[in-house]
Structures are given as structure tokens and as C-alpha cells.
């Protein structure tokens with residue numbers, strides 16, 4: 001989405017030299033001006049994408065990127081939908097299990113590492129943290145090799161497995177920080193009530209974990225959905241491509257159908273948007289409740 | 295129900311800190327033992343060792359005759375009431391109380407019956423469907439108790455269970471816990487900071503100082519016969535008056551000299567403590583505020599020994615009145631007192647350079663005021679004497 005965006009015409013601000021109350025008003029005005037400026041900087045490319053997606057193929061051209069469509073049409077959206085539907089499905093088949101499994105694993109790990117510690121748990125945690133800083137590029141070749149060596153089922157299972165394993169460090173970290181805020185006495189009370197580790201997790205910790213689950217699920221959903229590198233590398237069969245890889249192939253051979261590209265891009269990013277809108281307020285709350293405090 | 299025996303228990307934390315040192319005592323079956331001591335002395339640690347939440351570094355722990363050092367907490371059959379109650383926030387009161395029975399896979403009908411019984415015992419019937427956050431502090435405290443008693447465990451461990459409640463509720467709950475413990479007859483260890491709880495609730499009191507047991511006895515004995523300066527300074531509020539003094543012997547009559555005051559010591563006290571052996575030597579003398587009594591309403595004094603005092607400060611507590619005056623004896627600066635009262639040595643010495651402030655009790659409606667000169671009677675039978683070197687009580 002690298003359209004050459006003209007900078008919005010800036011209104012010159014002249015600070016008015018006045019007494020206090022007015023000074024405060026002008027400071028507030030300046031604050032809003034700055035906020036509007038940055039909001040526009042973020043939203044301008046989106047505007048171009050959005051208008052282009054409603055244009056016809058002929059009309060969608062970088063030369064009139066700023067103009068509203070002369071004729072509003074859903075053609076590009078319809079076409080993108082038809083073309084990407086199988087891949088959208090692939091993405092869902094990938095993202096839903098991978099998100100659920102990596103989140104549940106993170107929750108279990110986080111519980112054990114923060115509240116049911118064992119000798120050497122600090123070292124284990126350190127290694128897990130370390131895993132977070134390994135770039136995709138560094139593991140791709142050994143990963144593919146390993147999959148081939150053990151004859152792992154090809155296609156989406158491979159990709160899902162890779163994302164699950166790769167997600168464990170971050171999901172563990174989020175849950176560990178969240179669980180650190182659960183009072184130790186609560187766990188000890190369960191122990192005194194004769195609950196074992198799994199029982200304590202299931203009956204006491206899990207019911208209190210909703211905020212951390214939301215945060216982690218959104219995080220995992222978004223990053224797995226948006227991933228391109230693992231997908232393009234691990235999946236060779238185009239019919240199994242997730243939407244991100246398929247998106248790359250909406251580029252036409254002779255002319256570039258900008259309207260199609262833009263609507264496809266929007267379509268591909270819609271699910272993460274929906275997830276965020278549905279769960280977003282828990283996301284904020286969850287961050288407040290656990291992750292940031294830890 | 296069972297007796298608990300602590301046999302030379304030690305706790306050394308991974309950072310090397312020794313929180314409990316050579317702790318040995320027994321708690322008889324159905325007894326309520328109160329564990330007191332200043333903040334950080336190891337009360338919680340000791341309790342958690344008994345509960346099994348903290349490993350025992352060395353020594354033996356027996357519950358009901360069985361050595362349980364290596365028995366995990368869930369098999370010790372002990373219930374604990376936490377200071378902040380630690381109720382499960384997502385469960386209702388009924389579910390909180392029933393949790394342990396549910397884990398033990400008791401039949402549904404039995405659980406229901408026992409929850410109802412427990413709720414009745416604690417007047418929680420109307421609250422069974424509420425969540426902890428919909429309860430007041432006192433109600434939460436009762437739920438925490440309910441969670442402990444429904445199991446009919448071998449022992450209760452309670453860690454300052456009333457410290458989060460306001461004064462009135464505390465008095466009420468104190469009585470309820472005491473009555474409940476007597477009714478159920480369950481061996482109980484009760485940790486507290488509170489002087490009143492320590493004096494009134496327990497069959498016996500154990501006083502802890504930096505992880506070491508100082509004295510374990512009935513509340514009255516601990517109060518009346520403290521074994522050392524630390525216990526003397528810790529038990530009682532306001533604390534015992536203590537000052538440096540000299541024992542004087544004159545043809546068989548013993549007196550204790552506090553600065554310019556010479557207070558005769560009754561013969562039976564002198565004999566009992568073998569004070570003759572201390573003649574001419576320095577001791578630390580102590581007397582509790584209630585044994586220094588101002589004139590009665592009709593102006594008469596109770597005791598035969600009276601001293602003259604100039605009032606420096608008055609504290610009216612309603613039920614009685616505390617009057618402070620200075621005795622021109624050197625203050626008894628000791629580590630034990632400083633630790634017990636939470637002050638530090640130099641501070642104590644500084645305040646009291648010109649003598650030692652003593653506290654006496656006066657008629658609540660007596661009109662004593664700052665600067666008044668009044669007679670104060672000394673109940674000399676209640677004098678305490680301590681060895682300034684060892685800080686131990688002189689017992690003869």
C-alpha cells in the first residue's frame with residue numbers, strides 16, 4: 001500500500017500569547033491538532049485502499065487514487081471473494097486450531113512456571129523466553145528438514161504445528177505474567193483443600209484466566225493469520241495456501257487490477273479486525289489486569 | 295483431632311535466612327494455642343511448616359503421633375484460614391465451602407447437608423448464593439472459617455484471621471471463633487498480633503522472638519511471670535514499666551532503689567526470687583501500669599507503698615486513665631525491650647535521658663492534669679526483676 005500520499009495541508013499554528021486559562025485552551029487545541037494530524041497520517045492510506053476497492057477496473061488507477069469512485073461497484077469485492085474463498089477457509093482451518101492449542105499450552109505452562117514451580121523452572125522459563133527472540137528466518141530450513149525427516153503430514157498441519165510451537169514462548173509469557181497477579185494464597189488455599197496440581201489449575205486458576213485467554217487469543221490469531229513467511233515456505237500446494245500467500249497472487253500478469261488487489265487485501269484483513277472488535281475491550285482490560293503488571 | 299508436636303524444627307530459606315530456630319513445643323488435642331510475637335518473628339513461617347506449605351529444613355513434626363515431615367499438605371488433613379481469607383472469587387459461598395468435599399468426591403446429598411450445617415453454624419444461610427465480592431469483611435471471614443470446619447480436619451491453623459476486620463467485628467468474631475473451637479474440639483494454632491486476642495483466646499500462649507520460642511504457658515502465667523525482658527515488654531499494652539535499679543539489703547529487709555526512690559520489697563517476694571543474692575547489684579526492675587495505681591475516687595490509696603509523681607502526660611481511654619510520670623532512674627535499655635516494643639535502642643535512650651517514663655493507672659473520672667503532683671501506690675507484690683546481663687527473669 002505504498003501510494004505516494006500527499007501530506008495533508010497543515011494549518012499554521014500561531015501560539016496566542018495570553019493569560020493562563022486561554023493558554024490552557026490553546027494547549028488543548030494544539031493537542032487535538034496533533035492527534036488529528038497523526039490519525040490522518042495513519043488513515044490516509046486506508047482511505048485510498050477503501051475507495052479503490054469500490055472502483056471499476058478501468059477507473060482504479062494510481063493517477064486518480066484520491067478521487068472517490070465515479071461509479072460505486074462491488075465487482076472487485078465479489079471477484080476477490082470468489083478468488084480468495086478457498087484460501088480464507090484454509091486460513092481459518094489453520095488459525096483456529098493453532099490459536100486454541102498454543103493458547104491452552106501457554107496457559108498450562110504459565111501456571112506451572114508461576115504458581116506450581118519445580119526445581120529448575122527458572123531455567124526452563126529462560127529457555128522459553130529465548131525462543132521468543134529467534135527470528136523465523138533462522139529456523140525455517142531446519143524446520144522444513146525436520147518435517148521432511150519425520151514425515152509430518154504436509155500442508156496445513158505442518159504450518160499449524162510450526163505456529164503452535166513458535167507461539168509457545170509468547171503465550172507462556174503472557175499467562176505467566178497474568179498468573180503472577182493471582183494471589184499465592186488462593187493456590188495455597190486450594191492445596192489445603194487437598195487439590196492437586198491439575199485440579200487447582202482446572203477449578204481455581206482456569207476460571208480466573210478469561211482476560212489472559214482473550215489477550216493471548218487475539219495476539220495469536222492476528223500473528224498467525226498475518227504470517228506470510230512460514231506459509232510460503234512450508235506449503236507448496238497452492239490449494240492449501242492461506243489467504244496471505246494467495247493475496248500475493250492477485251497481481252495480474254499484464255495490467256495490475258488495483259481494485260481487486262485492494263478489496264482482496266481488505267477482505268484478508270477483515271477477520272483480524274472482527275476478532276479485535278469483538279474481543280478488544282477484554283484485550284485492553286486483560287493487558288491492564290495482568291500482562292503489563294507482571 | 296490430634297495433638298501436634300514440633301520437635302526442634304528449623305527453617306532456613308534458600309537465601310540463608312533462618313526464620314525458625316529450634317522450635318519445640320506440643321499442642322494438646324483440642325487445645326487452642328495462640329502464637330504471638332512481633333512482625334517478622336516467624337509466626338507465619340512456623341504455621342506454614344505445620345500446614346505443609348513450607349518445607350522443614352530440620353527437626354520433626356508429628357500430627358496425631360505420625361511423623362509428617364514428608365507428608366504432602368493434602369494428606370496432613372489440616373485446614374488453614376488465611377489472613378486475607380483467600381476465597382475462590384469465581385465460586386459462590388456454597389461452592390467455596392463445599393470445594394474440599396467435592397474434591398473428596400463425597401456424595402452430593404452429603405455435601406449439601408454438610409454445607410447447610412456449616413452455614414447454620416456460622417449464620418451464613420442467607421448468603422450461600424453470593425460471591426465473595428458481594429460479602430462484607432466479617433462475612434468473608436466466616437466463609438473462610440466455614441471452608442475450614444466443613445472438612446472436620448485434625449487441626450485448624452489460623453493466621454491472623456481477624457486482622458482485616460474493624461475493632462467491633464473483631465471483638466465479636468473473637469468470641470465466635472473461641473466458642474466454635476471449644477464446641478468442635480479441634481486442635482488449633484492461632485497466630486495473632488493482637489494483645490487482647492493473645493490474652494483471652496488461647497488455652498496457652500507461645501511467644502516467639504526472631505524464630506525462637508521464648509515462653510509457652512497459660513496467658514496469665516505469661517503475663518504475670520514473663521521469663522525475660524522480651525516477653526515482659528511484648529505482652530501487655532501499655533507495656534510493663536522497666537528501669538535500671540539496685541537491690542539494697544538492710545538487716546534482712548530488701549528494697550529496690552530506682553533513682554531517688556527506695557521501694558521496700560515484701561519478704562515473700564524477696565525470698566521467692568532470692569533477692570538477697572543480688573544485694574548491692576544492679577537489676578532491671580519492672581512493674582505493670584495497673585500495679586501503679588492513683589488515688590481512688592474518695593482520695594484513698596490502695597497500697598501501703600506510695601510514691602510521689604508529677605504527671606507529664608495523660609491518656610484518657612474511657613474505661614481508665616493512663617498517667618505518665620518520670621522516675622529518675624536510668625532507663626532499661628535492652629535489646630529485648632527494643633525488639634518487643636518495636637523501637638530501637640538509641641531512640642529509647644534518647645527520649646529518656648532525664649529518667650524513665652512510667653505509666654500508671656488512675657480513676658477514669660479523676661481530674662488529674664499535666665503538672666499535677668499525685669501520690670501513686672505501688673503493688674510491691676507485683677514487682678518483676680530481671681538480670682541485666684542475660685535479660686532473664688530473676689526467679690531464685
Ligand SMILES: Nc1ncnc2c1ncn2[C@@H]1O[C@H](COP(=O)(O)OP(=O)(O)OP(=O)(O)O)[C@@H](O)[C@H]1O
Nearest residue numbers: 307308309311313332333334335336337338339340
Ligand atoms: N521466602 C522467604 N525467603 C527468605 N526469607 C523469608 C521468606 N519468607 C519469609 N522470610 C523471612 O522470614 C521471617 C519470618 O517471616 P514470617 O512471615 O514468618 O513472619 P511473621 O512472624 O508471620 O510476621 P508478621 O507478623 O509480619 O506476619 C521474616 O524476617 C521474613 O522476612
Ligand SMILES: [Mg+2]
Nearest residue numbers: 337338339453
Ligand atoms: Mg505473618
